[in-house]
Amino acid sequence: MSRERAEANSADQDAERDGLTGPGPDERERPSGRRSKEGVRVDPDAEASHPERRTTISALVKHEPGVLAEVAGLVSRRRFDIDSLTVGQTTNPETARVTLTIEEPEPGVRQVEKQLAKLVPVISVRELGRDAVRRELAVLKVHDDRPAAVESVAEMFDARTLDAEPGTVTVEVTGSSAEVDRAIEAFQRFGVRELTRTGTAALARGTEWTTDAEAERYERTRLRPETASTDRATENRGAATAPEAPTNDD
Amino acid sequence: MSERARAAARPPEEEGNPTRDNDSTESSENQTEATPAASAGCSPTTGADAAIAALDAAGVEHVFGVQGGAIMPVYDALAEADSAPTHVTMAHEQAAAHAADAYGQVTGEPGVCMATSGPGATNLVTGIADADMDSDPLVALTGQVPTEFLGNDAFQETDTVGVTRPITKENYVAGEADAVGPSVGEAVELAGAGRPGPTLVDLPKDASTAEMTTDADPDAGLPEYYEAPERADGPAVDAAADALARAERPVVLAGGGVVKADASEELRAFVERFDVPVVTTMPGIGTVPEDDERCLSFAGMHGTGAANMAVSHTDCLFAIGTRFDDRLTGGIETFAPEAEVIHADIDAAEISKNVEADHPLVGDAAAVIEQVHDALEARSDADGHAAWREQCREWEETYPMTYAAPEEEPLKPQFVVEAADAATDDDAIVTTGVGQHQMWAAQYWTYCDPRAWVSSHGLGTMGYGLPAAIGAKVAAPDREVVCFEGDGSFMMTLQELSVAARENLDVTVIVLNNEAIGMVRQWQDAFFEGRHTASEYGWMPEFAPIAEAFGARGFTLEDYDEVADTLEAAFTHDGPSVVDARIDPAENVYPMVKSGGDNSGFALSEAQL
Structure with missing residues (x-):
């Protein structure tokens, strides 16, 4: 737009010295559709909603410094709602497994998967099915005022007694997240002095692989025994570099 | 030494990972003629040599940086190498990152910046974050204290990889000499691969100065498992x-x-x-x-x-x-x-x-x-x-993009932008800072080519314009480079005029000067009942004499009838120049959609907001 043209229009500009010409927002044809907060186009008659769901995401990552920080940083920066995050070793000393329990609506679950996959040290990521094997561990220190009762509750929850001294009994409970919840609840009656709990360790059920990358590696080592022996050599070296112990980092 | 560096230095036959193609890694190990040592003309002997050789092997032609204690060995290697990128010494590390970012935007190849540890590295952070938000290919090399001091809060120690982890595609600590070349090579490759973005290599001083124990292996491939999709399903x-x-x-x-x-x-x-x-x-x-x-x-x-x-x-x-x-x-x-x-x-x-x-x-x-x-x-x-x-x-x-420009009123910024567009070649590059001037430069210049509009979008970094103009001019010496800045934005990096003058870079800075952080003031008028808190300067230094003192040409522009001649003089001056355009401080940017508002409800004036 040349200045000359602009000046020709300057008469109608006077009314709106501080702005441009044209019909205002109320005089325009406006679209009637809407999207949800998640950016999903909605049918006004049947507004789509995405309820949160709790699920487990498993990622195979390169076993190197900084990976845990990278994953934890991603989760906190993008404000993903996680219940637990664990990191631990796999059959291959060069890789580690990160397991996240998250509570997100469907688009959020997909984002967690894709954002994780984008991190350079992440090898593969997937959401585990509902039938996946999931375990957690809790260690509780309870008062020993009623040892017999403690023992029977321990039995009920398949808890192992790790330590019993005058004053306290320390027990270990493993199970699904809900089972561990119930066990802790049951031990509350004795007075829990201290409690520590891990996040979820999970594997896909049966012959299904937890991550594709592991399936490929397994097939390769099975078909090529010489690679397998190299792996064993590497594993020895791996032991010296002290794999990270499972941690609950959230 | 990091696992990554160890992995990079490890012979490939130890590999047990699933997707790596063993044959190709083995053969690349034997291709000694492709090593940076060969292309650099002499064999790199220290980690610092390897860093320069890796840049050279990756085809990096320019590096923007600032010297400092922990990066000195790398600078020394830069001077000693037979074949090495040309270095542009910037006044401030932030500007080095922006210049490299703009270089990347203009060329499509990763721009490289370099700084020392501690404040050098933290000064790069704004530029790295900017590149991350705009997906610009950028590589940062940072010095670091020797590994034996790491974690001890040594002089000029900052956890650079920790600080930059959320704003890089990936970052590396090259913990020993043998890891430097592969890390730098990979960082350059990765910055430009797939969705571009910034990468960083932290170089502890002992790794830079130590002799390498193996022959240089550029290994400048992408990281294992990294895949960029090509065709859609x-x-x-x-x-x-x-x-x-x-x-x-x-x-x-x-x-x-x-x-x-x-x-x-x-x-x-x-x-x-x-x-x-x-x-x-x-x-x-x-x-x-x-x-x-x-x-x-x-x-x-x-x-x-x-x-x-x-x-x-x-x-x-x-x-x-x-x-x-x-x-x-x-x-x-x-x-x-x-x-x-x-x-x-x-x-x-x-x-x-x-x-x-x-x-x-x-x-x-x-x-x-x-x-x-x-x-x-x-x-x-x-x-x-x-x-x-x-x-x-x-x-x-x-909804035309008209504006009134009556002679008796102060200069309209839109008019200055259109006049500059008319006075320059079609392939001129425009860089900007952030604020109202950036919007006018976007709205009133007619862009006909990609890579001609170089700006800070996602991060919105005030002060981006001048260092970006320097990077753009180095990237495209034959094209005109025009930098639009606001007075507030220009004040954030104007020390880089010293670089433009020293390097005799023919860039023209047009400051659309309204003596205010205009965009903030516009929002204060619209949403804060006109309370102009900390947005109106009331006083600004004279930019024309500042430019002259830096060794650039300085012009002041106040009237419509001076516009054409003054711009002409600035554009024809062979070297950097600054045009201080005193624009109508009352002018605001429209159309405008309120933050979080409905695009179809854009306001044409403040009354409609």
């Missing part, structure tokens, strides 16, 4: 083509990804063949010529009325290489609310991040546009949007 392409074929009101939304993928040609062919109106994002400016009848210019907060109307009313939005930033979408609930969305992006994580994609096309923009083009060609009812095109044209007429 066939069925998804077909579904997208079906959606476009049945659409009555299609719009192409071209983002910065089209620039990154050098897909302008494919885009232009597509738009022309199927006669589809096209709207760009701000980073996508220039992907289609703005004087093309199908181009409605850019959409979003300060986009044109026609672009925002088209995006609001379309029934099929073909979005390419955009991350649906909130400045583009406004409130997500009202963004293209009736559109079936086809979203092409090389980063799968962008799909349905902000706006749900009905048809996700994960791949390289050029390849995907061609795929959709071919698929649509095979459908008989692909074109014929005459009524819709006419509607868009009407919107352009209804």
Whole structure:
């Protein structure tokens, strides 16, 4: 737009010295559709909603410094709602497994998967099915005022007694997240002095692989025994570099 | 020594990972003639030599940086190498990062910046974050205290990889001499691969000075497991083509990804063949010529009325290489609310991040546009949007980007931008800072080529303009480089005039000076009842004498009848110049969509906000 043209229009500009010409927002044809907060186009008659769901995401990552920080940083920066995050070793000393329990609506679950996959040290990521094997561990220190009762509750929850001294009994409970919840609840009656709990360790059920990358590696080592022996050599070296112990980092 | 560095230094036969092709890694180990040592003409002996050799082997021609204690060995190697990138010494590390970023934007190749540990590295952070937000290929090399001091809070020690982890694609600590070359090589490759972005290599001083124990192995491949998608899934392409074929009101939304993928040609062919109106994002400016009848210019907060109307009313939005930033979408609930969305992006994580994609096309923009083009060609009812095109044209007429410029009133910034556009070559590069001047430069200059608009979009870094102009001029010495700055924005990095003067870089800075942080003041008028807290300076130093003192030419511009001559004098001066354009302080940027507002409800004046 040349200045000359602009000046020709300057008469109608006077009314709106501080702005441009044209019909205002109320005089325009406006679209009637809407999207949800998640950016999903909605049918006004049947507004789509995405309820949160709790699920487990498993990622195979390169076993190197900084990976845990990278994953934890991603989760906190993008404000993903996680219940637990664990990191631990796999059959291959060069890789580690990160397991996240998250509570997100469907688009959020997909984002967690894709954002994780984008991190350079992440090898593969997937959401585990509902039938996946999931375990957690809790260690509780309870008062020993009623040892017999403690023992029977321990039995009920398949808890192992790790330590019993005058004053306290320390027990270990493993199970699904809900089972561990119930066990802790049951031990509350004795007075829990201290409690520590891990996040979820999970594997896909049966012959299904937890991550594709592991399936490929397994097939390769099975078909090529010489690679397998190299792996064993590497594993020895791996032991010296002290794999990270499972941690609950959230 | 990091695991990564160890992995890089480890012979490939120890590998037990699943996807690596053992044959190719073994053969690359034997290709000694391809090592940086060979291409650099002499054998790198220290880690620092290896860093320079790796840059050289990757084809890096320029490095922007600032010296300092922990990076000294690398600088020394730069001087000693037979073949090495040319170094441009900047005044401040932030400017080194911005210059490298702009260099990357203009060339499409990673720009490289270099700084020492501690404050050197933290000063780079703004520039790295800027590159991360705008997906610009950038490599940062930072010095670090010797490994034996790491973690002890030594002099000028900062946890640089910790600080930059969330704003880099990946970063590296090259903990020993043998790891330096592979880390630097990989960092350069990765910065430009797939969706571009910044990478960083932290170089502890002992790793830089130590002798290497192995022959240099450039290993400049991408990281293991890294894959960039190329072509989108066939069925998804077909579904997208079906959606476009049945659409009555299609719009192409071209983002910065089209620039990154050098897909302008494919885009232009597509738009022309199927006669589809096209709207760009701000980073996508220039992907289609703005004087093309199908181009409605850019959409979003300060986009044109026609672009925002088209995006609001379309029934099929073909979005390419955009991350649906909130400045583009406004409130997500009202963004293209009736559109079936086809979203092409090389980063799968962008799909349905902000706006749900009905048809996700994960791949390289050029390849995907061609795929959709071919698929649509095979459908008989692909074109014929005459009524819709006419509607868009009407919107352009209804919402013109006019402005009044009466002689008796102070200079209008829009007029200065148009005059500068008229006075420069068609292939001139425009860089900007951030604020009102940036919006006027976007709105009133007519961009006809990609990589001619170089700005800070996602991060919105005030002060980006001048260092970016330096980077752009180094990248394209034969093209005119015009930098628009605001007075507030210019004050943040104007020390870089010393660099432009020393290097005799012919860049012209036009300061649209309203003695205020104008954009903030505009928001205060609209949303804070006109309380101009800390936004009006009331006093500004004289920029023309400042420019002269730095060794540049300085001009002051106040009247309409001086505009043409003053700009001419500044543009013809062989060297840097600064034009201090005293603009009407009352002028504000319109159209404007309120933050989180409805794009179709853009305000044409403050009263409508």
